[in-house]
Amino acid sequence: MIDIYGDRISGNCLKVKWVAEHLGIAFAWHDVNVVTGATRTPALLALNPAGKVPFVVLPGGETLSESNAIIHHLAEGSALIPVDPLARARMLQWMFWEQYSHEPYVAVCRFQLRYLGHSAADLDPRLVERGHAALALMEATLAQRRFFAGDAVSLADVALVAYTRVAHEGGFDLAGYPKVRGWIGRAEQAIGIRD
Template sequence: MTEPLTLYGDPGSGNCLKVKWVADHLGIPSVWRTVDVPGGGTREPAFLALNPAGRVPLLVFPDGETLSESNAIILHLAEGSGLIPEAARARARMLQWMFWEQYSHEPYIAVRRYQLHYLKRAPDTLDPRLAERGADALRLMQGTLECSAFMVGDAPTLADVALVAYTRMAHEGGFDLAPYPALRPWITRVETALGIGPYV
């Protein structure tokens, strides 16, 4: 029997959830270890010994080797699965969206959510660029999803996994999805494909 992987993450984090979703969807044996990020769990010596960067998610292999960064982890987990397109150009397009998600989506939508939802900051105290650039990201997704069912064509890929994590939580960051009518049906399609329930 294959030894399980160990996944460290905070269940309130979209970056952590996407790792759990892929492992569960693909039936990869794994053990989940909850890390309380707001409570300082990533700064505890035992965790820093595993990941000196002090970040989750973190994958620990049975031999003790580790892998960090959510999109690197899901790319490793999904190797050889249907979540990664076989065609080179489609695979590159998937990676394009995954890189974009960490550079132009998560830093605005997830960060604004964290400040409003967890830190309870007033909206007028936040950097207005968070709302502006988060809306830019949602508009770009809207334009893509007006033309296809998923971010890379007609089947779900890791690009959808990466992007759905915080898009479905966007309202907690003060983002209204109503102006982007293609997004809610897409969220439902991805949730159904992955076998996860709706975000409540």
């Protein structure tokens, strides 16, 4: 049994929930509101000094944070991590890329529009441009393979689908990215995403 602290509006938090469900890992979910800053209460900071969600408390009492590190730990030894070293490296490449070159644009635009009530005109044009650059690179990549690490679904798809499937909520029209749209359906089905 693990404890997951997170907010269901956060793709980063949902990644952890999906992997636990996919692998049949028992968990207790603890809601933490990311809009009101509840991640930085003294009780939560004592558990996770980084002051962010998601984080998990493992059976031994250890806390682990960073969504992609958490899902990598939960999925060790499972089919969500390729055995082939190069495919595994490719998976990690896309997971680091997701956090540096996708999430700060696609997820941030969505958060501002949907949860902070900003209008599209208020969005920083640089964020929108870089979000589209991320989607364009995904589209070009998916012209060559079914999933990001190769032929089978992996944690790279878990990481990337989390905010790509709700990119429209950030003002990113996926009509221009047909291969990305096809992959979202494949990834949701392979991972077993229901929410």
